[in-house]
Amino acid sequence: MLDRLTELGREAKAALQSAASVVELENVRVKYLGRKSEFNQVSRGLKDLDPDERRSVGRAVNELKNALGALLEQSKERLESAGDEPVGLDPTLPGRRPWVGRKHPLTRTYERLESIFRGLGFEVALGPHVEDDFHNFDALNIPADHPARDGWDTFYIDGDALLRTHTSPVQIRVMESRKPPIRIIAPGRVYRNETQDASHGSEFYQLEGLYVDRGVRFGELKGVLIRFMKELFGEDVTLRFRAGFFPFTEPSTEVDVECLICQGAGCSVCSGTGWVELLGAGMVDPRVFETVGYDPGEFTGYAFGLGVDRICMMMTGTDDIRLFLENDLRFLRQI
Amino acid sequence: MIVSLNWLRRYVDFDMSARELALRLTDSLTEAELVDAPWKGVTGVVAAKVVTAEPHPEADKLSVCVVDWGGGSSTVVCGAPNVREGLTSVLAPPGSAIAGGRRVGEQTIRGRRSHGMLVSAQELGLEESSEGILELDGVEPGADVRSLLGLDDEIIDLDVQPNRPDCLGMIGVAREVAALTGAEFRFPGVDLNEAGTTAAEMAAVEIEDPLGCPRYIARVISDVTIGPSPAWLATALRSVGARSINSIVDITNFVMLEFGHPIHAFDYDRVADHKIIVRRARGGEVLVTLDDIERTLTPEHLLICDGKNPVALAGVMGGVDSEVSEATRNILLECAWFDPVVVRRGAWKLGIRTEASQRFEHGVDPKAMEMVAARACSLMAELAGGQVAPGLIDAGTDGGAIPAITLDVHHVTSMLGEDVGRDETVAALRSYGFGIADGADGKLTVDVPSHRADVTIEADLIEEVLRAHGYESVPPEVPFRSLETSPDSGQAARDHVLEAMVRLGFYEVMTTSFMSGNAIERLGGSGVRGEPIELSNPVNKEMPFMRMAIMPSLLDVVRRNRNVGEKDLRVFELGKVFWKDGDGLGERWALAGAMAGQIHRQSWDETPRPVDFFDGKGILWAMAEALDIDTPETACYDSELLDAGASAGFSVRGDGLGFFGMLSKRVRAAWELADPVFVFEIDLDRLCGLIPTAVEFEELPRYPKARRDVALVVGERTAAGDVLAAVNALGEPLLVDVQVFDIYVGKQLPPGKKSLGFGLTYMSRERTLTDGEADEAHSRIVSHLTEKFDATLR
Numbered sequence A: 001m002l003d004r005l006t007e008l009g010r011e012a013k014a015a016l017q018s019a020a021s022v023v024e025l026e027n028v029r030v031k032y033l034g035r036k037s038e039f040n041q042v043s044r045g046l047k048d049l050d051p052d053e054r055r056s057v058g059r060a061v062n063e064l065k066n067a068l069g070a071l072l073e074q075s076k077e078r079l080e081s082a083g084d085e086p087v088g089l090d091p092t093l094p095g096r097r098p099w100v101g102r103k104h105p106l107t108r109t110y111e112r113l114e115s116i117f118r119g120l121g122f123e124v125a126l127g128p129h130v131e132d133d134f135h136n137f138d139a140l141n142i143p144a145d146h147p148a149r150d151g152w153d154t155f156y157i158d159g160d161a162l163l164r165t166h167t168s169p170v171q172i173r174v175m176e177s178r179k180p181p182i183r184i185i186a187p188g189r190v191y192r193n194e195t196q197d198a199s200h201g202s203e204f205y206q207l208e209g210l211y212v213d214r215g216v217r218f219g220e221l222k223g224v225l226i227r228f229m230k231e232l233f234g235e236d237v238t239l240r241f242r243a244g245f246f247p248f249t250e251p252s253t254e255v256d257v258e259c260l261i262c263q264g265a266g267c268s269v270c271s272g273t274g275w276v277e278l279l280g281a282g283m284v285d286p287r288v289f290e291t292v293g294y295d296p297g298e299f300t301g302y303a304f305g306l307g308v309d310r311i312c313m314m315m316t317g318t319d320d321i322r323l324f325l326e327n328d329l330r331f332l333r334q335i
Numbered sequence B: 001m002i003v004s005l006n007w008l009r010r011y012v013d014f015d016m017s018a019r020e021l022a023l024r025l026t027d028s029l030t031e032a033e034l035v036d037a038p039w040k041g042v043t044g045v046v047a048a049k050v051v052t053a054e055p056h057p058e059a060d061k062l063s064v065c066v067v068d069w070g071g072g073s074s075t076v077v078c079g080a081p082n083v084r085e086g087l088t089s090v091l092a093p094p095g096s097a098i099a100g101g102r103r104v105g106e107q108t109i110r111g112r113r114s115h116g117m118l119v120s121a122q123e124l125g126l127e128e129s130s131e132g133i134l135e136l137d138g139v140e141p142g143a144d145v146r147s148l149l150g151l152d153d154e155i156i157d158l159d160v161q162p163n164r165p166d167c168l169g170m171i172g173v174a175r176e177v178a179a180l181t182g183a184e185f186r187f188p189g190v191d192l193n194e195a196g197t198t199a200a201e202m203a204a205v206e207i208e209d210p211l212g213c214p215r216y217i218a219r220v221i222s223d224v225t226i227g228p229s230p231a232w233l234a235t236a237l238r239s240v241g242a243r244s245i246n247s248i249v250d251i252t253n254f255v256m257l258e259f260g261h262p263i264h265a266f267d268y269d270r271v272a273d274h275k276i277i278v279r280r281a282r283g284g285e286v287l288v289t290l291d292d293i294e295r296t297l298t299p300e301h302l303l304i305c306d307g308k309n310p311v312a313l314a315g316v317m318g319g320v321d322s323e324v325s326e327a328t329r330n331i332l333l334e335c336a337w338f339d340p341v342v343v344r345r346g347a348w349k350l351g352i353r354t355e356a357s358q359r360f361e362h363g364v365d366p367k368a369m370e371m372v373a374a375r376a377c378s379l380m381a382e383l384a385g386g387q388v389a390p391g392l393i394d395a396g397t398d399g400g401a402i403p404a405i406t407l408d409v410h411h412v413t414s415m416l417g418e419d420v421g422r423d424e425t426v427a428a429l430r431s432y433g434f435g436i437a438d439g440a441d442g443k444l445t446v447d448v449p450s451h452r453a454d455v456t457i458e459a460d461l462i463e464e465v466l467r468a469h470g471y472e473s474v475p476p477e478v479p480f481r482s483l484e485t486s487p488d489s490g491q492a493a494r495d496h497v498l499e500a501m502v503r504l505g506f507y508e509v510m511t512t513s514f515m516s517g518n519a520i521e522r523l524g525g526s527g528v529r530g531e532p533i534e535l536s537n538p539v540n541k542e543m544p545f546m547r548m549a550i551m552p553s554l555l556d557v558v559r560r561n562r563n564v565g566e567k568d569l570r571v572f573e574l575g576k577v578f579w580k581d582g583d584g585l586g587e588r589w590a591l592a593g594a595m596a597g598q599i600h601r602q603s604w605d606e607t608p609r610p611v612d613f614f615d616g617k618g619i620l621w622a623m624a625e626a627l628d629i630d631t632p633e634t635a636c637y638d639s640e641l642l643d644a645g646a647s648a649g650f651s652v653r654g655d656g657l658g659f660f661g662m663l664s665k666r667v668r669a670a671w672e673l674a675d676p677v678f679v680f681e682i683d684l685d686r687l688c689g690l691i692p693t694a695v696e697f698e699e700l701p702r703y704p705k706a707r708r709d710v711a712l713v714v715g716e717r718t719a720a721g722d723v724l725a726a727v728n729a730l731g732e733p734l735l736v737d738v739q740v741f742d743i744y745v746g747k748q749l750p751p752g753k754k755s756l757g758f759g760l761t762y763m764s765r766e767r768t769l770t771d772g773e774a775d776e777a778h779s780r781i782v783s784h785l786t787e788k789f790d791a792t793l794r
């Protein structure tokens, strides 16, 4: 009798432990612990045994009943907490990932710049890539046959059509079409007929800024550029304003930022100078105002221009400008 | 402009390190870089006299010399052809260093001990190449040759901007240095000792083209002896990378570098009739220039001619025939003012650019010409023993008086945002050589010095004040006056498209705006309008056109990536395309994309499958959904670019915006792409125009939907799209959605037939539909379709 109980106990334990669902568990319970189960019959037959046997079998029955009851509860908990998942799932297998797209590094850089300037109250203006001589040069105080034109290696089409060499003609187009106050940025692709190398592309990206109103001052130009640089590179950035020359601004200034790579100690990125040229700027030349029909006695303004590629290179450590137009996915993925 | 600090000290004294000077010039003028001179690292060299020089017993070309270096004598072996007894040269003794810091030691050359070496200009880094050892006449043995040879000189490379041609001369730079250090600026000395026949009697000048040459000064110097230049002159020229030729040529170069004004020395006796005529060239006229090249000229060229022939290309280069030579005895000196544009065009036409043409192009100072000519004459008298003929021949005009500029001191403040003050303003302008007089109402009348032709308006003067005051000193202001902004230029809509494509798993790329002729052909007219725009001067001769479509360069991206093993790709570009037609030049925005490789990333339970037509089409429709553009349509599209069986047009409300489909075999072959590629290109401007700018709230539906399915057996050529269009065209008010859920072709159907399964959803916004109402609407649609498409129900 005791042997049979031990055997029943073993079977019941195995069945309870291996039950794979709540339903299966219930079947196991009915089979081993239900009213019609062999175990129940044994307990009911206890009274027919002699007292000695009744005592020892009775103890065994009680122990087994408690053990199986506890095991039943445990199994129930286990199955309920497991929810409806199928058995045998390996959660360490990779999930089915969809493809993830990505914006071009220059787009992301530009978006950063745009959001800073929008925060400073600038709106976006755009212009054509195929420009004319007037907007690209003459109106910007860069006359034909003047050595100042040597600063721009130009792609010519025919007649006076050319590919814009900078985003500055957008200044002219905006001023021609509107009256001050004007506060714009003009981003976009520009073209230079230059031999390409790691730091020069023949197609690259600029961002131009222009603010014209009554009483705009050089100090404000500095204020805006310093604010911009701090938002872009952090509050610790160090700038240097020095003399510069652009035919369409007077006074003109070149703005350097202390090399972020070497913190001004001098390295290959900054050619050992500790400074990197990042921006050109100045107060709009009165001759430019005259060309677009603004009264230079009434309005003043500032303009600035920067290279989007250069800023992206500086921020990411990319060392070859040509990578931007090569579109190697291995590059696009990392930058 | 290469600036030698030793040379600069001829005109201004400054006690500032070269590094600090470079920084100060960078702040107030233009980028100035302290560069390593080639002679950097030379130490311990002394003047030494050759006492004896005997042939080396073991080698033909070597000499064994005893040299006296002041404190004693040493034996050295020397291979220079010019070594000889009595010559004073430079000894690099053991322990000294020559150019590049190379150490000199003792060594045995073919059995003879050499205690150091006699050195050449090249070995000291003074010249790029030189023959023989240095010759220093009249220098005592043992003398320190560092300053004599300029070995103590420091060099600054100044990035002179087009507005400051005065700084293409040492004197212009010296004026800047004087202004920023407060030191005094000195003109170089002039001592003419004129005597003999006057210049006017000896020569004549005639200007036939006063526009090309507003002013021409000629002077005559007789009885010159042409020989080597003295050490100081040769050293000065070498310090800025020029070569010493002979005293006369060196003087013309030196004066050009000093004043930034090029001058020319003719051999007086080879100038026919001793007469100078300045005129335009006649078409086809020929001149052999100093570099021995025969130049064929046009009327765009300005010539200097003698009584018979052209003798120089004005402002660019002299001619061979009147060149100064060893035999020259008398000099006709030219100091002229040529028109910048004439010189620039003339030089450009011949593809040459010289130190002279570059300076004339930028503009010279016509009021300093007497001074420049006198300085050259004075040096020719001093260094070549010449006799300066009294007077000068001066033809033309110096351009007349320079108008004074009125500067309102308050404008300095209003332009800079800082009150610099009247006194500082005046001091700043004076330091740069401007003359100041008080005018009415606190305004200043400012006289501009003739070498500052770049200053013509008040703003130019304010910049001068700012340069002196310091760009760094102006306090930054953070303004904020608010401004009304106007609606943007379509950028927001394009950003919306960009975001949608990225969300659909695409990588944005940016490709070149240029295109090859081949690419135009391969495109077969797809998505292009007009004719291509051609560049007159492409940087890459293979790609002379502006792109008419993005597709060719996008396919280059696909190929490039496949070649590096990136085969699964989904890329797109938003960019400009260009064309030319009857209305002129045009440009617009386009959106193009490509998908290739596997449709899913590699996974443990998915069967790999390459991208197909419907994957791509799905992307386009999903993009439209993301942009709230409803019901794009599939149109017919025929193009050699696409596979005939898998090509279609993308249109919205009957308006064709572009194409999509699988790349044709022929085009894939042209781009060396083996596997299927889905591509599309769409007119982005028009797509953006379809994006709704405002959306309106509509009450959420409160009643349940009812779905009814129907399977129509139709002819196998019946397009599912036509059936869908017919359903929509019916305008059933209760129908809210229709989908294709099944297509069946097979044994259970008669040949030539297929079954299309449609799921239609009905709903009312006013009440719960009864089964009867839904069935009624459904049967209206079904009977319409069976009739229209000759269909039976399956």
Ligand SMILES: [Zn+2]
Pocket: A259, A260, A261, A262, A263, A264, A265, A266, A267, A268, A269, A270, A271, A272, A274, A275
């Ligand atoms: Zn650095």
